[in-house]
Amino acid sequence: MTLQEGAVLAGAVTNPPGRAHRRRSGFRLGKWLLPVYAALALLFLLVPIAYTFVFSFNDSIRSNISWRGFTLDNWLAICAAQEVCESFGNSILIAVAATLIATTLGTMIAIALVRYRFKFRSQVSLLLFLPMATPEVVLGAGLAAEFLAAGVQKGIGTVIIAHTMFCISFVVVTVKARVASLDPALEEAGRDLYGSPAQVFWRITFPLLLPGIVAAALLSFALSFDDFIITNFNSGAATTFPKFIYVAAARGIPAEANVVASAVFIFAIALVVVSQVSAAARQRRLAKGT
Amino acid sequence: MGQGFAESGADLELVGIRKRFPGFTAIEDLNLSIPAGSFFALLGPSGCGKTTTLRLVAGLEEVTEGRILIGGKDVTATKPYQRPVNTVFQSYALFPHMSVLENVAFGLRRRRIADATGKAHEALRLVELDHLAARKPAQLSGGQQQRVALARAIVNRPALLLLDEPLGALDLKLRRQMQLELKAVQEEVGLTFLHVTHDQEEAMTMADTVAVMNKGRIEQLGAPSVLYELPRTVFVANFLGQSNLLSGPVIGTTADSISVDVEGTRIVVPRSRAHRHRGNVTVGVRPEKLVLGFGPPEESAASNILGPGRVIDVSFSGVSTQYLVAIAGVGTIVVFAQNIGTGPVASVGVEVWVSWRVEHGFGLEDEDAPAPKFPSDTDTATIAVQKKRALMSEFGDS
Ligand SMILES: Nc1ncnc2c1ncn2[C@@H]1O[C@H](COP(=O)(O)OP(=O)(O)O)[C@@H](O)[C@H]1O
Numbered sequence: 164m165t166l167q168e169g170a171v172l173a174g175a176v177t178n179p180p181g182r183a184h185r186r187r188s189g190f191r192l193g194k195w196l197l198p199v200y201a202a203l204a205l206l207f208l209l210v211p212i213a214y215t216f217v218f219s220f221n222d223s224i225r226s227n228i229s230w231r232g233f234t235l236d237n238w239l240a241i242c243a244a245q246e247v248c249e250s251f252g253n254s255i256l257i258a259v260a261a262t263l264i265a266t267t268l269g270t271m272i273a274i275a276l277v278r279y280r281f282k283f284r285s286q287v288s289l290l291l292f293l294p295m296a297t298p299e300v301v302l303g304a305g306l307a308a309e310f311l312a313a314g315v316q317k318g319i320g321t322v323i324i325a326h327t328m329f330c331i332s333f334v335v336v337t338v339k340a341r342v343a344s345l346d347p348a349l350e351e352a353g354r355d356l357y358g359s360p361a362q363v364f365w366r367i368t369f370p371l372l373l374p375g376i377v378a379a380a381l382l383s384f385a386l387s388f389d390d391f392i393i394t395n396f397n398s399g400a401a402t403t404f405p406k407f408i409y410v411a412a413a414r415g416i417p418a419e420a421n422v423v424a425s426a427v428f429i430f431a432i433a434l435v436v437v438s439q440v441s442a443a444a445r446q447r448r449l450a451k452g453t
Numbered sequence: 454m455g456q457g458f459a460e461s462g463a464d465l466e467l468v469g470i471r472k473r474f475p476g477f478t479a480i481e482d483l484n485l486s487i488p489a490g491s492f493f494a495l496l497g498p499s500g501c502g503k504t505t506t507l508r509l510v511a512g513l514e515e516v517t518e519g520r521i522l523i524g525g526k527d528v529t530a531t532k533p534y535q536r537p538v539n540t541v542f543q544s545y546a547l548f549p550h551m552s553v554l555e556n557v558a559f560g561l562r563r564r565r566i567a568d569a570t571g572k573a574h575e576a577l578r579l580v581e582l583d584h585l586a587a588r589k590p591a592q593l594s595g596g597q598q599q600r601v602a603l604a605r606a607i608v609n610r611p612a613l614l615l616l617d618e619p620l621g622a623l624d625l626k627l628r629r630q631m632q633l634e635l636k637a638v639q640e641e642v643g644l645t646f647l648h649v650t651h652d653q654e655e656a657m658t659m660a661d662t663v664a665v666m667n668k669g670r671i672e673q674l675g676a677p678s679v680l681y682e683l684p685r686t687v688f689v690a691n692f693l694g695q696s697n698l699l700s701g702p703v704i705g706t707t708a709d710s711i712s713v714d715v716e717g718t719r720i721v722v723p724r725s726r727a728h729r730h731r732g733n734v735t736v737g738v739r740p741e742k743l744v745l746g747f748g749p750p751e752e753s754a755a756s757n758i759l760g761p762g763r764v765i766d767v768s769f770s771g772v773s774t775q776y777l778v779a780i781a782g783v784g785t786i787v788v789f790a791q792n793i794g795t796g797p798v799a800s801v802g803v804e805v806w807v808s809w810r811v812e813h814g815f816g817l818e819d820e821d822a823p824a825p826k827f828p829s830d831t832d833t834a835t836i837a838v839q840k841k842r843a844l845m846s847e848f849g850d851s
């Protein structure tokens with residue numbers, strides 16, 4: 164996912180699209196053209212994923228290009244290819260750290276931007292949009308130049324700083340919409356009912372913002388985890404998973420990388436399924452009345 | 454903090470309150486004293502500063518000037534959560550992520566009061582909603598939400614309960630029912646209620662004392678019957694029910710009455726019922742105090758007579774009939790006649806006289822006649838015509 168795609172996604176989170184207009188079904192071609200076109204498009208999207216998944220079971224030796232037989236070894240001993248495991252660990256560490264920092268700071272900024280009137284408020288709002296609109300190459304190169312000028316040693320730390328920087332924009336945009344829709348009377352009611360400012364925040368404001376905060380955190384994590392361009396400029400000797408794949412692609416990607424990629428994919432799908440099922444269950448419970 | 458449950462209501466005193474928003478003064482020198490245990494209504498048109506007053510008392514806004522005393526203690530500088538006050542918000546403001554029970558127990562838990570759950574159930578029983586304690590606010594009807602908001606405030610036994618048009622969103626039938634329930638709850642728990650409304654009927658039926666507010670000031674304060682019988686200003690006379698207002702110079706005074714010349718007709722008002730005795734005086738009389746006659750009534754010292762005039766409009770509203778009578782030089786007079794089947798029935802175009810007993814009139818404090826002070830679309834005649842139109846469309850619908 165590029166930052167621009169992320170921006171579109173953040174937009175979708177904040178303004179859910181209206182129901183599409185229903186077309187009249189008189190159009191003949193639509194009967195078969197649309198399904199075929201949709202099936203082809205899906206196939207086109209899924210083939211690389213299926214390929215990656217299947218080849219995670221390949222009994223490869225050095226390069227993982229031709230099928231040499233089925234094995235579970237890759238899955239059972241991921242860390243046999245030490246670089247895969249290490250770069251994956253780095254990516255997770257960076258994504259978790261950047262997400263935590265960006266979500267915390269971004270949420271605070273979003274609340275401040277909506278609730279308080281201060282000087283340069285609209286300018287701050289505008290500046291926060293910039294990282295989403297700037298090409299990643301420019302952003303990455305610019306940051307790298309700054310780290311160089313400041314004499315900062317590049318490594319995992321600089322990557323975390325870089326990722327936090329662009330993730331904050333997405334968090335602010337996502338959470339701001341949620342804060343704007345929060346009725347200030349609810350917080351006033353909390354204060355009126357003997358809640359101290361901290362209690363009002365944790366018991367009323369935070370739970371009501373939580374869906375927005377969670378969406379922002381997931382978005383940040385995804386953006387950080389698969390960022391390559393900005394990472395490549397600012398990581399120095401440290402390796403992240405996308406960076407490792409990029410480098411390894413030249414001499415053959417180890418099957419363990421396929422395992423990690425497949426596992427991430429399955430985990431993400433499982434997460435979506437679980438959240439959908441539990442949301443449906445909650446709907447049913449609400450509909451029943453108690 | 455630290456106060457427990459209030460044993461009884463506390464009195465509220467507002468001293469010289471002024472509230473300025475950037476570029477706008479919402480409250481202008483407000484002085485108010487509400488005795489403990491009373492049901493006090495703040496009545497006024499939309500935008501006159503009622504909500505602002507409540508927010509100042511609750512501590513949600515800071516006063517620009519003046520002091521707020523609750524139970525004799527100055528709370529002007531304290532935070533909302535430190536004041537022994539709870540609010541039923543205009544929009545209810547129930548916490549959507551908590552169950553009804555958690556909503557009601559919120560205040561108790563914040564103050565670490567023992568057996569919060571038990572007390573919350575008790576409060577819910579008081580508003581007859583205990584069977585819905587596990588629901589979320591979104592699963593309740595408007596009336597039920599309103600009762601939860603009430604329970605959530607009352608459960609804390611605040612010395613002073615603030616109600617900001619809590620019945621505004623309800624339909625008429627439910628509103629009447631909730632008015633009775635609110636009044637019953639107030640009598641049962643004995644707390645001080647400060648109820649804000651723009652509905653004069655609501656204020657008059659519920660409150661012991663009504664304060665009429667206009668443009669950030671209190672125009673008049675008193676028992677509902679006193680306000681209705683003896684309004685002090687043109688605004689109060691028109692806002693609280695309807696009034697026929699006539700003005701003119703005082704042409705004679707006796708020990709117990711004053712006489713006003715209204716376009717050549719002498720109108721007498723008891724001295725005790727007039728707020729001014731000199732200069733130009735606006736006198737008024739309620740439409741239901743007027744009697745229609747088909748011939749010139751007998752002159753007597755005990756009654757005032759206007760006429761002859763012509764009936765220009767008749768509208769039947771069930772218990773009473775409303776007549777609009779145009780009298781040359783005086784204007785349009787509104788008359789309510791009870792439909793008791795004995796009096797004459799006038800039709801449009803008929804020549805009539807209007808009379809009322811001297812002791813039913815009142816004299817206002819404002820010097821200005823109502824016409825220049827208020828735009829023409831709010832004068833009594835227009836209101837009457839509008840009411841008639843609304844009534845007709847209602848009949849037309851059903
Ligand atoms: N935060 C604010 N800033 C500026 N003006 C305000 C603010 N709150 C209220 N006002 C103004 O104060 C006046 C009184 O408002 P309010 O107390 O809400 O009236 P109401 O009697 O209808 O409850 C209104 O004219 C309103 O526009």
Ligand SMILES: [Mg+2]
Nearest residue numbers: 503504543618
């Ligand atoms: Mg209001």
